[in-house]
Amino acid sequence: MFGKNRKKKEKNPEISGESSEVREGKETVSKKRQGVKKAKLFLCLSAVFILVLAAVMIFTLASFNQGFRKSKKLSGKIGEQCEKAASYANIELVSSSDFSFINNLIPFDSLAESERTTSVYGVKIPEWTIFCSENSFGKLESVTYCDFRILSKNINGIKKSERIDISQIPTGSSFSEAESVINMKPYQVVYSENSTSVKYKYYCKDKQSDMIKAYYIIVILGKDNKVNSPVIEEENDFISDILQADNN
Numbered sequence: 589m590f591g592k593n594r595k596k597k598e599k600n601p602e603i604s605g606e607s608s609e610v611r612e613g614k615e616t617v618s619k620k621r622q623g624v625k626k627a628k629l630f631l632c633l634s635a636v637f638i639l640v641l642a643a644v645m646i647f648t649l650a651s652f653n654q655g656f657r658k659s660k661k662l663s664g665k666i667g668e669q670c671e672k673a674a675s676y677a678n679i680e681l682v683s684s685s686d687f688s689f690i691n692n693l694i695p696f697d698s699l700a701e702s703e704r705t706t707s708v709y710g711v712k713i714p715e716w717t718i719f720c721s722e723n724s725f726g727k728l729e730s731v732t733y734c735d736f737r738i739l740s741k742n743i744n745g746i747k748k749s750e751r752i753d754i755s756q757i758p759t760g761s762s763f764s765e766a767e768s769v770i771n772m773k774p775y776q777v778v779y780s781e782n783s784t785s786v787k788y789k790y791y792c793k794d795k796q797s798d799m800i801k802a803y804y805i806i807v808i809l810g811k812d813n814k815v816n817s818p819v820i821e822e823e824n825d826f827i828s829d830i831l832q833a834d835n836n
Contacts, residue, residue, distance in 0.1 A: 655702055655716035656777070659733035662718065663779035666728050670698065670720060673728045681720060687713050694732060697722045706740045731779040738775045738789060744802035744824070745789030746772045752790070754805060754819040761815045766807050783816065784809045789824065 658679050665673035674681045681698035685691050689711055690701065701714035719732040738745055756769045763786075776787040786809065791802040802824040810816035 655718060655735065656733060658700070659718045659731050659777065659779070662720070662728070663731040663784075666731065666779065666781050668728060669726055670722045670728045671726075674698075674700075679718070685714070685717070689713055690717055693717075693734070694719055696720060696732070706737050708736055708739045709743045729780070733777045733779075735773065735775060738773060742791065744791035744800070745775060746791075748772075748790045748792040750792055750795070751801075751803070752805060752821075754821050757807065757815060757819045759815055759818060763807070763809055763813050763815070766815055766819070770805060770807075782811060784813075 658677055662673055662677040662679060665676050668676075670681065679700050681700050683698055685699060685701060687701075690699070690713060696719035698720045699717055700720075701717040704715045705712050706715045707713075713736055715737050716733065716735045719734070720728060721730045721732075723729045741747075752770060754769075757766045770788055772788055772790060774786045775789040776785075778785040778787070786807045788805040788807075789802065790805070791800055793799070794801050804820075804822040804824055806820040806822070807815060808817050808820075
């Protein structure tokens, strides 16, 4: 009976050999360990996120440059049999596109195009296309690369704050010097045996008329990859083209 009424003895820190300071010390160490674990977990998750982001960026960049790389490699075999050149560039050439707009864009004998599509002025087309022309002997004569993503945001091309001063690209300039002045990706690149023509398309607001104007810039390079003739600039009156098409 006396066992029922007996109160449990409270644990005496001094008897157990553990003071309150020791307990507090252990709790502090435990919290520190938890904090370290959380920090390590955060660092691991951050590292995984960075790796995934980097992989996505690398894939996107590779995809963006894929057509350009293939066209450049293909152009290295100009003058050889078209089939052999295509095999060298690891590219499959077909006689026509599934997109009627592409078939009517420029004359060609065969082409290759991106499996991914974009929209230009409401028209669904491949992101890029490589057009090939061959001579009567079946040898590759020219390669034309078109990047339609340049026109996906605006049919007039890339937006610029002001008109590009092409006088800063004199004949004899290197291509890198020309690129630093133009500072945008080309819309079209045409490779032939003796020269390469690089075409850009952009638009800006005219400071005098306060109107939006669109321009083509064409840089022609020789075999030495230097500008071998005056840079060409053409104004592209997109609105007039649309109105003429509507009237016809």
